[in-house]
Amino acid sequence: MITKGIKELCDEAEKEVQTIKASEAIKLYDNNEIQLVDIRDIRELWREGAIPGAHHAPRGMLEFWIDPDSPYHKEKFATNEKFVFFCAGGLRSALATKTVQDMGLKPVAHIAGGFEAWREAGGAIEIKEKK
Secondary structure, three states, X not given: OOOXXXXXXXXXXXXXXXXXXXXXXXXXOOOOOEEEEEOOOHHHHXXXXXXXXXXXXXXXXXXXXXXXXXXXXXXHHHOOOEEEEEOOOOHHHHHHHHHHXXXXXXXXXXXXXXXXXXXXXXXXXXXXXXX
């Protein structure tokens, strides 16, 4: 039997990370010091679309791509940008943001409501082609 459910984990994460509204994220969209990071599965991008210019880092690889000692490290995460994570609805990104913050990646935040909130707030979207 589990001792802590997803709701409790997400609530705890929300208390420890910066959460920004989609409308605020849209205002930050053109800021060169901000990097939006889409942690959704590639199939979600193909199906729902993506935010132009957002860096795709699948949730399952995120810690490996961030850790400079990992053989999978991505230089993108060694910059001084502020990383703003998002998923479909804001749950996975809350957990991911807490994890990377615990790893020492700073500054970080996540978008409340995720990609769905971004779309509803009128944020730019592009269709992703299957490669």
